[in-house]
Amino acid sequence: MKLTTVTRAFTRLALHTSVALPLVLAPAVSVTVLESAGMKVSFAQAQAQQKTRKVPAMRENVFKKLGKVQEAADAENWNEALAALREMEAGKAKYNGYETAQMYYFYGFVYYSMERYKEAITYYKKVLAQGAENLPVALEVGTLLTIAQLYFVTENYDQALNYLNKWFAAAEKDQITADSYALRAQAYYQKGDNGKALSDINTAVSMYEKEGKVPKENWFGLQRFLYYEKNDYKKVTSILEKLVKHYPKAEYYKQLAGMYGELKRDKDQLHMMEAAYIAGALQKEKELLNMAYLFMGNEMPYKGAKVIKKGLAEKKIKRTSKNLETLAQAYQMAQELQKSIPELEAAAQLSDKGDIYSRLAGIYLDLDKNQKAVEMGAKALKKGGIKRPDQLYIVLGMANANLKKYDTALKHLKEAKKYDRSKKFAEQWIAFVESEKKREEQLAI
Template sequence: MKLNTTQFLKSAALAVPLALSPMAATVVLDAFGVQSSFAKAKAQDEAPQRKTRKTPALSQPVFKKLAVVNALVNPPEDDEDAKPDFDAALAELKKLEAKDAKKWNEYELANLYNTYGFVYYSLENYTQAVKYYKLVIAQSPNIPLGLELSTLYTVAQLQFVSEDYKGALESLQAWFKQQDPLFINADNYALLSQAYYQNKDFDNSLKNIYKAIDLYKEKGKQPKENWYSIALAIEFERENYKEVAGILEILVRTFPKPSYYKQLAGIYGLIGKENDQIYLTDATYVAGMVDKEQEALNLVFMMMGEGYSFRAAKILEKGMDSELIEKTSKNLEHLSNAWLISQETEKAITALTEAAQISNKGDLYARLAGLYVDDNQEKKALEIADKALKLGDINRKDSLYVSIGMANANLGRWQPAINAFREAAKDKRSRAFAENWMKYCQGELEREQKLNS
């Protein structure tokens, strides 16, 4: 269970709307005390009000020059064919910076640099965007506090996207230090958590992501999936498996994905909830979420371990028919064992026959001979046993000779049975059983000889 954290967190930062993407004209209008109806309504709803600063005035000539740039970046809405011309806007900004900016006060410069930053951001030149947004901040304290804070937050986001995680963390820490706690929201804590994560400060990352989650819950909102994913990655890395299970249970309920079901099933196994592991894994199988051979085999082995051999056999059989599970000799052996435990001897023989044909090893044919004896097919058992002996490489020759002895005994072939049991008795693992059968066969042979004399 691992996160591709670099790409995941980078996209997460982009998913948060940039805190600062205003056009120069918006800032200029605010400087002259002109607000849109939306801004007025928002201001009235906010309580308490944000702190304000006294800033230098923004002159009418500067306003007009910046308005020219704004027109290039934000063409009139009634002109459907007009498109933003960021290259032209950039050229105009460079002219202003070279000719006029030396005479401007800090607030006027902040507007210039803010526009620069937005143009470079729009051109996806994040390095230059960060440079100019930092120049906006450098004009503090002669700029509105809101502008400084929003710019600082934007710098953090852009540093994050540029994979400057150390810089992003420093910018966010500075933003949190200056921002009124009443205006810090869950998304802010989530971004701070991501920055800490990338800087390998997992304690602070976990603390802040849980803070983000709690804030959303307090408002009756559903925390975001990627927030839980951050907590999940850290808790898993620390082997806090009970916490991991709790997070995955939430993810399964709210963002049901096959990966979460599979991960949760695995975690249940680690925390001693084997029954829950089996039921959940089987549920994912029934729901069609099991799409890898090893996942299906793991379910088979769990079923076998808990005594659900018939279910295991059906999963194996269906998996092979659908080609999810490869028909290897080993997998067919598993199928044969499952059928045998389920007392489906005929099906067990079919599966083991195919396994033996694929492997062409004497050991599998030896085991197959035993199955034929159990199924009262003595002649077939002897035929298969002979093939096993010819192929060799048999793990338990004593067991094979027991099968040969039993087959011959059932056919009334007492001497061949005695010979086979004598071979089996050479191995101490089968000695007692083989010797008892030798006595029985010897007795039957003598009885038969007396009857025929």
């Protein structure tokens, strides 16, 4: 069973448009939003949560220059914003460390907004390069997270983890949430460190569940995949049970049914597959036939027949000799012999061998329809390729004997006698037919 994995595309899309616009009126402007992970820390929250740190003040002339950048950014006029920043940078020798950090932060934001991620990373790093003594704690911590995010976007997972771990070390305890662990789990997964990825995603899921919240679907998805890689099918099953409950989708029904099968929980597998079928989740021929086989194997052959019959009608199951034969078998198992016969005849016509006609001959004999048995037997012999011709000859011998066609009956029974498996039975019938023939001849005198 192939399970859905966390892809790189998810990371790129999830992190898109995730850096919030800086606020020049704030003493620190690091607001990093990770929409996909649910991490959204406003400046006010960050300021309230972080330890305070005394830094140089921003002077009015620098404030006004940043205001021009802000105005251009608000209008999404990125080139104008860059021009204003370059004009500022020309006089950066006069700025203190905090003012310089603010300028570089705006540079990073503008380049991010232009999707020029490498330049954005360069400038965000310059923010940190101003030193802790010039950075409010919120600005420093937020910038670490922003850089980690941008390394995700550029698929540099080594550096993404480097900066994300720095953020974990620097952030306040109540800032590190389940979403934080989920994000780092995705990073470890991308790096191939499944052990650490599993530890973090388990922490994320556990934190949510302790709060009475339903973990996010993609968290369960990553958790399920990582346990599957460890061949821990019991864990995979328990996660899929949560997915079916909270995020019911066709693929989860089918995967859970597959896991129940791996664990030999046959009844549970049947019930889950039936739930998937009722929900319309089974659409492919193989899936529908598997559903029918499960019903047949669990002593519910008529349900199996209905699945195949419906699949044939909707052209989701191909009208092949094998599929029609399976349908007939399901009807036979359900004691619906009259319904099985037309399906078997259709299957026999499509088959390139005579075996199905041979089976039909036996069925018609049991139903005391001797002429039909003879007709089916003749068709079987004509097609050839019969696995047990001796049995067919016995059937033809018996059917012809019942029709009082004793010479023809003896002919077929003598053919059956040539096979060791049927020799004794054929001899008994030969003796009986010869006796009946003689009796009939005597009555005719």
